[in-house]
Amino acid sequence: MDDLVVFVNGKKITVSKADPEVTLAHFLRDKCGLKGTKIGCNEGGCGACTVMVSHYDRKSAKPIHYAVNSCLLSLAWLHGKAVTTVEGVGNTATKLHPIQSKLANSHGTQCGFCSPGMVMSMYALLRNEPRPTQQQIENCLIGNYCRCTGYRPIIDGFYEFSSASPCALGQNCCKNQGNTADATNAADTTNAASNTVGELSPDYLQDYIFPPELKVKDYHSAEKCYKGERVTWYQPASVARLLELKAQFPKAKVVCAQGVGNNLSAPLQDSTIISTSNIQELSGLREATPNGIQIGSATTISQFWNILSDMVEQLPESQSALYKTILADVRPRFACRQVINVASLVGNLLIPVGQSDLTPVCVAAGAVLSLRSVNKSRSLLVTDKLFPADRKSFLADDEVVESLFFPHSAQGEFIRFYKQGDRKSVTNSIVNAAYRVQFTDSKVSAMSIVYGGLPFGMAKAFPQTSQSLIGREWNEKLLEEGVARLTAELNSATSDLKSPDSLTSYQKTLVTSLFYKFYSDVAEKLSTGKFPEVGQYTAIKGKQLYDDSPVATSSEVSAASHCFKPVPHRSADLHVTGEATYVDDMPPYADELHMAVVYSEVAHAKIVSIDTSEAINALGVRGYVSAEDVPGSNVCGLIGEERVFYNEKVESVGQILGGIVADTLQHAQIAAGLVKVEYEKLPAILTIKV
């Protein structure tokens, strides 16, 4: 098997037996001893594991730097790339990076678990935008969760890197007084929320230069293969080899970057993965014709947004309606930067679990897929029929997606996307919707109505409703007719579902209310020439006042200089450098075992049986621990309301039933997924009354 070369914080590391199932996060923590990178959710959701990856882009002859969630990425994907972790940014022994000191001094850490991830998201932003706007700063942190500090002090600290750089002291800011010294020296900081104001002097001398070897040596031009315990990862360098490999391994999964990470805790069906991420021909804009744009299947979603921005600049307004909509409506509601920097456009369209926001848009826009195998190529219009509820793939076993074509918009065409999720972005859609309408002589001449998030599949078109509105004027009669037709078409589709209850009444309501929103947006566009502006950006603001009542004389205050002003806590520097040691960061004992817990998956039920037979025989497993193994009482909690391990009844999803103990965490997690629990459901608890 091939050696893998990766640069970590400037140091070249050659890995001789790279296991594709090892994630970058585990590689950094367990093999490189860089415990500053934290693992929180292990599924791309919290940002604690954020690091910066850099590679040399041969098309633009520039190094590209981007934040990623290291828990999602296979080590195999990293060949020929450079990784910067929080340890590579700054440390307490030499010097903190300005990002780290701003975060510590603005009181932006409490437990500090999220802090390395926050630092790395900000670091990746500043490597690309040395003077970002406040909005760019907020956007770069969307994928970083803090569960205890709260975001205001974090944002306050980082705002100081922005071009606007507001200061809690307002007009009294030392910058306005011509004083560039750190404001902790200023007399009136006792009233300020932050004591970190002052002219920014980023010490970029601490930034590692991009490894020169990656510029001169093209690590991505040669095919690579890495073999682990269960997975073999092929990294071809050309489309021709990709097709040959797919013909040779018809069951292999084709991924861009993220495929393995997403499935780590579930047993992998396919033992062969073929990654397209090093195939230059598949990355970026392949062709721009007078009719549309052809995007390579290994184009990341970040790259896709950039291509669309360029098209909006180049094309006349009438042709760029679709691209503007994707940028204005889809982009702000999509996944965070760490995800879109590696997730591919085509991967999003074909995502095997969860909801895709781009699929309904592709259906409504009439996008076209180019598919290839060794002996055949074909084009396929993207319709909802390609995405059935059982997620059965429309691809032949030896086929891959080569590119995706988006048609330019036509004169008189309006297109919009709406999403309702648990929150604005980085979330599955409860319902999303893409609508396209074409007007000729003030009447509807073509229309597409497509929804996602519903139990019919990843996209569901409503052709009868669309058809019934053709030839109509855009007025309230059309709205009434549209709502009535939509409801009828939805009811008819629901009656064909195996379990009609899987469509919730909330989703039903959203189907019609989002249509109403589209109707009113188009009505406004027709009368004013513009879609209504929603959610205008305003920078986050916060203010915290400190009691500065004169309880002490000024000489007493200066003697006890820490009184009456906010002082960063002593662990803050350790948090922001990743040097603070948490339980998971402690060195392991010899032969230490790892446990992965088995959670209840239903809210209220009797446990009928727990079958661990398959899990116990899985690789590396040493045993299963449950209530029977608790030496003392299994009852715990303040008033005896909890159990160490639940064994009779569960009262919420996520209660711990037991744990699989194995030689590695990965083996334990895989085996925990094999434990089968049988429940007898009990009535839902709908009141807090006992």
Ligand SMILES: Cc1cc2nc3c(=O)[nH]c(=O)nc-3n(C[C@H](O)[C@H](O)[C@H](O)COP(=O)(O)OP(=O)(O)OC[C@H]3O[C@@H](n4cnc5c(N)ncnc54)[C@H](O)[C@@H]3O)c2cc1C
């Ligand atoms: C925290 C988080 C938040 C997210 N939020 C959102 C969100 O708000 N909205 C949203 O729409 N998505 C969201 N996503 C999904 C994300 O945008 C990606 O689409 C998803 O993670 C798939 O990853 P990928 O593109 O690397 O696909 P992969 O895992 O590489 O592939 C996905 C599927 O496509 C197939 N495939 C990929 N390329 C090819 C090819 N060339 N030929 C044939 N088959 C191919 C693969 O075999 C696989 O079945 C989120 C993901 C995460 C982790």
Ligand code: FES
């Ligand atoms: S650990 Fe949560 S995103 Fe990686």
Ligand code: FES
């Ligand atoms: S989670 Fe952010 S400081 Fe604790």
